[in-house]
Amino acid sequence: MHVSASERGLVRLFAVDLPSDEVEAFREAVTDEDGEIIDWPLGKALGTTDLDEDFVELFNVNDLEGLGLPGYMVQGLGISEHDVMEDVRRLSAQRGWILVVLSSAFGRSEQTLAPHRPLRWLGTYKEEGARVRYEPLPDAGAKGAPLAPPTPEPQRNPYKTVLLAILALPAAALVLGLLFLWGTTP
Template sequence: MQGVIEIPAEERGVIRVFNLDMAPEQARFLREPGALAQVLGIDEIDLDHVEIFPVSDLEELGLAGYLIQGCGIAETEITPDRERLAALQGHVLLLRSRAFGGAARRLTPSSQITHVASYGERPISWSAPPQPAPESSKLYTGARPSPRDTRAAARRIGASLFTVVMLLIALTLYVLVF
């Protein structure tokens, strides 16, 4: 059994890379509910934040390229491990911090699962400079219709409603009589 991996409570933005030394059928089976949690030595895990795939699926992009472009890890963080990541064969497991639901966990992976590296995702900057409000969004900046135009519009709406109501009454009487 490999060493124990401690996951602190409320951990965010960490991706752990594991090499899966097992047959492809076993690796595919880890996607079943409860299977991955069992081989990691924990009770439960959120499979929405877990990726299991063969490295060969990444073709020329490679695992390092996928971690940089697909997972948002800084290239400077990947560079020291680039050769080790390129040497991986078979299936890999990418495990995000969110898979643990913010709870502290103690992973005791089976002998077929080898921890390769852990990387931090680049935090997203949600700040932006304040944008001035456009003139059209300010109150009372649009053109005001004249009182005569307002009354004319109200008359048209009223006449339309009156016509619709009268037609409905006429239609109801027609259906009742005939």
């Protein structure tokens, strides 16, 4: 079972064929003083050493009262109802412990899984993307209404422009006169 480094949105589902009294030992990772995992039966059963337990779920199907495994997959994991319905009989028949492994559990590292007992692969499903919903416009007047014409830029006051020109002309004449005098004097 290949996991690519770019994998996103996949959910791997496994049955865990263990009695309930052995599940806790299967679930718990043994760490050293530095917090490094030295033994993790769940990781070994998946055939991987690089696994983020924050994206792994292990639960008993009996805990899904009223919802069932197919309902949990659709409502809890975001898998398309169509995809789940293809396997609904097989999924509904599952009893005991279930392991859910999300793509994020692999930390974007490419690896090959080699799951073995007590795990039994049930399927790999794709999370459904967020559906786009188009809400009606809140105001009936906004439907089909033409766009308002753009607001015109404010008009410049022509009197200010003339006033600036009148004041600038004597100043320019003064500067030119000084340059002329400076250039003609020895």
